[in-house]
Amino acid sequence: MKEKISNSVIRRLPRxxxxxxxxxxxxxxxxxxxxxxxxxxxxASQIRQDFNCFGEFGQQGYGYNVDILQKEIINILGLExxxxxxIVGVGNIGRGVAQHINFNNFGFSITGLFDxxxxxxxxxxxxxxxxxxxxxxxxxxxxxxxxxxxxxxVDAAKVITAQLINLGVKAFWNFSxxxxxxxHPDILVENVHLNDSLMTLSYKLKNN
Amino acid sequence: MKEKISNSVIRRLPRxxxxxxxxxxxxxxxxxxxxxxxxxxxxASQIRQDFNCFGEFGQQGYGYNVDILQKEIINILGLExxxxxxIVGVGNIGRGVAQHINFNNFGFSITGLFDxxxxxxxxxxxxxxxxxxxxxxxxxxxxxxxxxxxxxxVDAAKVITAQLINLGVKAFWNFSxxxxxxxHPDILVENVHLNDSLMTLSYKLKNN
DNA sequence: TAGATTGTTAATCGATTAACAATC
DNA sequence: TAGATTGTTAATCGATTAACAATC
Numbered sequence: 001m002k003e004k005i006s007n008s009v010i011r012r013l014p015r016x017x018x019x020x021x022x023x024x025x026x027x028x029x030x031x032x033x034x035x036x037x038x039x040x041x042x043x044a045s046q047i048r049q050d051f052n053c054f055g056e057f058g059q060q061g062y063g064y065n066v067d068i069l070q071k072e073i074i075n076i077l078g079l080e081x082x083x084x085x086x087i088v089g090v091g092n093i094g095r096g097v098a099q100h101i102n103f104n105n106f107g108f109s110i111t112g113l114f115d116x117x118x119x120x121x122x123x124x125x126x127x128x129x130x131x132x133x134x135x136x137x138x139x140x141x142x143x144x145x146x147x148x149x150x151x152x153x154v155d156a157a158k159v160i161t162a163q164l165i166n167l168g169v170k171a172f173w174n175f176s177x178x179x180x181x182x183x184h185p186d187i188l189v190e191n192v193h194l195n196d197s198l199m200t201l202s203y204k205l206k207n208n
Numbered sequence: 209m210k211e212k213i214s215n216s217v218i219r220r221l222p223r224x225x226x227x228x229x230x231x232x233x234x235x236x237x238x239x240x241x242x243x244x245x246x247x248x249x250x251x252a253s254q255i256r257q258d259f260n261c262f263g264e265f266g267q268q269g270y271g272y273n274v275d276i277l278q279k280e281i282i283n284i285l286g287l288e289x290x291x292x293x294x295i296v297g298v299g300n301i302g303r304g305v306a307q308h309i310n311f312n313n314f315g316f317s318i319t320g321l322f323d324x325x326x327x328x329x330x331x332x333x334x335x336x337x338x339x340x341x342x343x344x345x346x347x348x349x350x351x352x353x354x355x356x357x358x359x360x361x362v363d364a365a366k367v368i369t370a371q372l373i374n375l376g377v378k379a380f381w382n383f384s385x386x387x388x389x390x391x392h393p394d395i396l397v398e399n400v401h402l403n404d405s406l407m408t409l410s411y412k413l414k415n416n
Numbered sequence: 417t418a419g420a421t422t423g424t425t426a427a428t429c430g431a432t433t434a435a436c437a438a439t440c
Numbered sequence: 441t442a443g444a445t446t447g448t449t450a451a452t453c454g455a456t457t458a459a460c461a462a463t464c
Binding site: 005010011013014015017018019039040041076077078079081083091092093094095096097099100101102103105106107108146147170171173177179181182185188190192193194195196197198199200201202203204205206207208 | 213218219221222223225226227247248249284285286287289291299300301302303304305307308309310311313314315316354355378379381385387389390393396398400401402403404405406407408409410411412413414415416
Binding site for chain 2: 419420421422423424
């Protein structure tokens with residue numbers, strides 16, 4: 001294991017994970033950096049550099065064992081260690097994410113869902129009722145969720161995030177437009193800025 | 209306007225757009241790169257470099273006019289030019305995105321929604337019925353959508369994407385795990401890999 | 417004018433690519 | 441052994457930061 005792993009490397013790991021899955025499905029259990037580079041549209045050099053950040057996973061003259069490599073990536077990403085998480089905001093996008101994402105596969109166990117809207121409170125998602133956001137404090141003091149998925153409008157996101165940080169939440173999967181990292185530099189944040197992404201597509205269309 | 213604008217710069221533009229919005233709401237109509245850098249957690253240098261890729265938007269000794277700057281960014285991102293788009297796959301995530309995203313604000317006008325599931329066909333989203341995916345060919349030949357939002361499982365995504373490219377769709381907002389760019393290098397793709405994002409959060413939690 | 421802040425060039429830093437010796 | 445392919449160092453490329461002259 002080398003020193004500091006760069007962000008660029010980390011962001012490529014899930015993609016490797018995905019492609020290794022595909023190889024496994026095709027019954028391929030051995031792959032060289034050259035072959036993988038062609039399949040993924042990267043350079044073989046980059047692939048070898050990336051993997052070598054974490055140790056020596058390959059074998060000279062042979063390549064990489066698909067299964068072992070994927071297990072290493074699972075380990076690096078920490079997908080086997082489970083973290084508790086709550087979903088705050090179960091509107092259009094919150095509900096979509098809640099139902100679409102297989103949290104368990106990626107190291108998260110959802111322990112609660114919250115919304116402010118009375119009409120949503122009590123509805124079942126998975127096999128859990130949506131709770132009133134007024135019970136957030138109490139719930140967190142009892143259950144100590146480690147992470148929160150934030151699917152709220154920007155103003156609510158700001159307030160609720162600060163509240164959750166006080167309650168000990170350490171990591172946020174942030175779907176809101178609120179920039180958590182600016183106010184809370186020491187908190188772990190992963191942003192999903194859908195609007196930003198769509199604007200980028202608009203840019204590409206303009207400058208094709 | 210300089211030569212090639214780097215990807216890193218483009219990806220920062222929507223974020224500038226967002227922060228300028230916030231400034232406008234606060235009634236601030238003038239900002240220096242130094243102040244903005246503190247608010248956004250960037251260097252002032254980078255901000256000036258970024259804006260200078262596209263022209264001279266500021267004024268020495270004064271800074272930038274918030275309104276003008278935002279209009280320039282809107283122009284650069286092409287948010288005023290409207291593009292027609294369809295949404296393919298109206299399951300959990302497709303529906304969430306369809307209802308959550310304000311496509312019109314970002315240069316897109318949704319002209320059709322499609323799903324394969326009979327139980328969904330006919331249901332109304334916005335003021336449009338979800339159509340059967342079997343009518344995709346006919347619809348595209350008549351309406352020529354420029355872009356498609358892909359919210360499908362990986363296998364369906366692969367097939368439908370190829371079909372849509374044949375029908376003249378030029379750009380994809382891709383929520384599937386299928387890597388469009390590998391098979392179709394000349395097509396415009398903007399990926400939203402939610403699973404990848406969540407795995408990154410898992411990594412951060414492991415290596416906090 | 418003096419102060420502030422841009423636009424822009426130069427320096428630094430980091431990430432990607434190329435090359436090749438080590439080794440299976 | 442000969443061929444293949446890794447692990448790793450060195451070279452290149454690109455992006456960020458620093459510095460400062462231009463100018464409002």
